[in-house]
Amino acid sequence: MSEKMWQGRFEQPTDSLVEDYTGSIHFDRRLYRYDIQGSIAHCRMLGECGIIPHEEAAQIIQALGEILREIERGELRLDAAQEDIHMAVEQRLIQKIGEAGGKLHTARSRNDQVALDTRLYVRDVILDCRRLLLQTVGILSDMAEKHIHVIMPGYTHLQHAQPVLLSHHLMAYAEMFLRDEERMAQCYQRTNVLPLGSAALAGTTFPINMEMTARALGFPRVTRNSMDAVSDRDYLIEFCAASALVMMHVSRLAEELVLWSTTEFAFVDISDAFCTGSSIMPQKKNPDVPELMRGKTARVYGNLMALLTLVKGLPLTYNRDLQEDKEPVFDTADTVCRTLAVLNKMLPEIRFREDRMSAVAGQGYALATEVADYLVRKGVAFRKAHHVVGQLVQYCEKAGKDFTECTVEELRKFHKALDADLFPFLTLQSAVDRRTSPGGTSSQRVREAIGAVRHETMRRLETVDADAPRVS
């Protein structure tokens, strides 16, 4: 059991069970790069502001660089006795350069330090997520373009509703992921604020220059209230909330792929590389990847709930409870990034059974709205037309035939305005292509939407690049 950095006022060493219980190094070691990066910027500022001697600042910075390399090479043991990554790095620093190393923590506390580290970490993760999401949008746009004319059943209540273009269906998901990217971008702005300099909670007596530290770490802003800065975890919660929505969208898409790959639907073939077999049934090819995407959504929701609950009852300012923020965030970041990476690999490998999709698109009287709209164009009130077509459907169902199999005489029994010029409207192509309203499923509208989404995607990619921190 080594001496603690805060040992001064204690008479007894920490109980070993307690050391285990309170330590966070086994998970916050992931932050080592950010911790060292933050310390270097802090130390440079301390030197520039004359708070510590220049030579000592230089010595500390040099040693911090060495510690970074030691950790990267696996040469530095990070163990429970050091409690957390912040103390592990500082302890090693003092071990390397002696007394001077003890000056790094001037005008700083672990409270603003950990807030800085997690902001730096989440900032990077958000940029990764944004790039992955825009890649997903690009892939969906490619798929839509490739299948621009394929007609499939459109569903409400999972019942045939009206025919739509497969490309329109795919672009619906592109819209969701574009919104997700926008949400992540907004979360990024609020994350991108420097809290270091808030110290324990009240600020510091030393003449620090937070702007200087902010510039060095690529933060456009500094926090305005030191108490808020050390207790705020909104940026983590927002990131988890944005991730929960990403996963919800992935999960809905995954569910459709599971459904569509059943024998009953048979709309898609998922490539072998993304399926697995059964240990007992030789014929099985299971859609495990989309199933796990659906499944992993649950843990991301759980992480969000954990964080919200963690913070809800905390008095200002820092409380040790906040140490529990990290694992849910790490798990969320890992899950959402890995899920998007797999999705982006799987999507282009999906084969659509176009013939099957169009063959079933007309079933279930999916063109009933066309008949009603036809009557409306002939002056019949929509409600009346709806009722007439409802009766026609009932008749056809009993007779076991489709609208197109009825004679004009049969149709007339339902309404005198029904005539032979109805038939040209009773094709899937016509039903789709006539839906030219904004956001509708006509191929003309879908083409425009793909163009607009592609344009927006390019613009957003540039924003991601512009947002990436320029660290000096």
Ligand code: ARG
């Ligand atoms: N390991 C701690 C955490 O993650 C660092 C901050 C500790 N601060 C304190 N006053 N004990 O929250």
